[in-house]
Amino acid sequence: MSFWVLIFLIALLIAVFLGYTMLRGRRAEGPTAEYDLRVYREQLAGVDRDLARGVIGKADAERVRTEISRRILAADAQMRGEGESVGPSRTVTIVAFALMGAVLIGGALAMYRQLGAAGFPDIPLSARLEMAEELRINRPSQTEAEDIATPIQTPPLEESYKTLLDRLRETVAERPNDLQGQTLLAQHETNAGNFKAGYEAQTQVIALSGDNAPAHAYSNQAEMMILAAGGYVSPEAEEALRNALERDPKLGPARYYWGQMLSQTGRPDLAYRVWVDTLRDAPAGAPWGDAIRTQIDDLAFRAGVFNAPDIAASPAAPGPSQDDMNAAAELSAEERQEMIRGMVDRLSDRLATEGGSPDEWARLIAALGVLGEAEKAISIRDEAVTVFAGNNEALQMIDAAALQAGIAQ
Missing domain, CATH: 1.25.40.10 (Tetratricopeptide repeat domain)
Incomplete structure (x- = not known):
């Protein structure tokens, strides 16, 4: 509850400060032209003093008086115009201030309710780390x-x-x-x-x-x-x-x-x-990489990372199209097995003639394991090991596929 009160007081303080600024503008000392009038009157008095001391002649003094008088008339007309348009009335200003305060206070509370943890007590970072460690140690077996x-x-x-x-x-x-x-x-x-x-x-x-x-x-x-x-x-x-x-x-x-x-x-x-x-x-097509890509945005939000680098985007690994998946769902078990076998045979032929990526070799090995063709899977694995000799990432994918196919050494 104390946190809610703090949010309310901060928002109210901001609203009062802005409202005071709005109302203070209405209590200004006067129009800007009034200041000009005071300056011009002081200038007239200065002309009289200069004339009395003999600094300027009568003709020059008269000419300066005329110019200053013209400016006084213009400033007086300007002051009357400003007096007629002094801005919105006090009622309008007060209503605007009330609306602004409602938006600030209500908006702050609404944002916290949406993004914060309402009702949850304040926990220092050290206490959170201790809680996390205790959770890790005492979690279920x-x-x-x-x-x-x-x-x-x-x-x-x-x-x-x-x-x-x-x-x-x-x-x-x-x-x-x-x-x-x-x-x-x-x-x-x-x-x-x-x-x-x-x-x-x-x-x-x-x-x-x-x-x-x-x-x-x-x-x-x-x-x-x-x-x-x-x-x-x-x-x-x-x-x-x-x-x-x-x-x-x-x-x-x-x-x-x-x-x-x-x-x-x-x-x-x-x-x-x-x-x-x-x-x-x-490596491209690694299943753990795909799993991370689907979850890392949510994890970044939980970790408080809002400028996360764009590393999640990655071209999808080659595989069956959505039409192939829809067609497979309508087949019987025997027909689906034949369809899988046909796809495996085509992939095997293409890799044998054109080669392919480590992911394609790994998928072929895993698929042969599912079909129960262990000997052929072993042969493909040995060939893939030769093809990708020295490529540790590729060999890691091949080993994982061999393990999935049940032919790991």
Whole structure:
């Protein structure tokens, strides 16, 4: 309430100051011509004094008197004209002052109600930082978040894919120390929407890899945890992200989720900086770059950044048109599968003959994994690694697609 009173008093003070200026103009000492009359009368008296001392002759004195008299008459006529048009009446001035005060006070209160935090007490920056840190430390765990998360509705699996997934589960259960099997299980459980089973398998992948576990293994583990928790970055997911960034500080997906964690724990200012740097480094078509572009304007507003650089604009990655998507929605599962296969074949032929961007190679690898053509996906991946040898950003996209296709090494 004290803040509202302060806003009201400041706006009222400004209105009173402006109103006083308006009313003061009506109480001026007189028209400007009145000052001229006083000057001319003093000049006449000066002519008489000069004539008495013999400084000027009678003829000159008469000529000067005539000129000054002419000016006095003109100033007197001007003063009478100004007296007839003294401006708006006092009533009009008071009404204008009241309207101005209402606009200033009402506008200030309305703007604060729209942009401010009405009813929220004033909190110093140091206290806000302490609250953010306390929120980060005491936020719900992964298990608690999963218990309250809204279950994700996933489409039913095709019978053939479901059979292969069940067989993979049985094989991994018989050979729990098989690194490749755990890797495949983690990826395909995630593809099927079983995110908890996915990150549990990914945890086994990291355990079996030991100190040799790469950064993307931890990043994938964190992503599966976040998906299982409905987009929430738990302390366990934060630890996985920390491990990923310690191994590769430039890993795009981990940096994206790290910014998301900062945003969720009351530090949008730090999250904005992380996302801006991540977006600048993101290769064309990177999924984490697209995710940042859709959210960074809102994050910039929360961070108090109103002159954000225009880094969000980026040409869209090549993909199916809206007509293709509408047509696919009307097809049966078998027809849709054939349509996807046709698009994959055309993309494969074009890359083989004309080449393409790293994003197109990555999309082809991921699509082959969805179609279950693991051997062909491995062949395409090996070819892409050769084509983009030395291009770290491109190789990073290829590795991510291979992981999505379940053929990561």
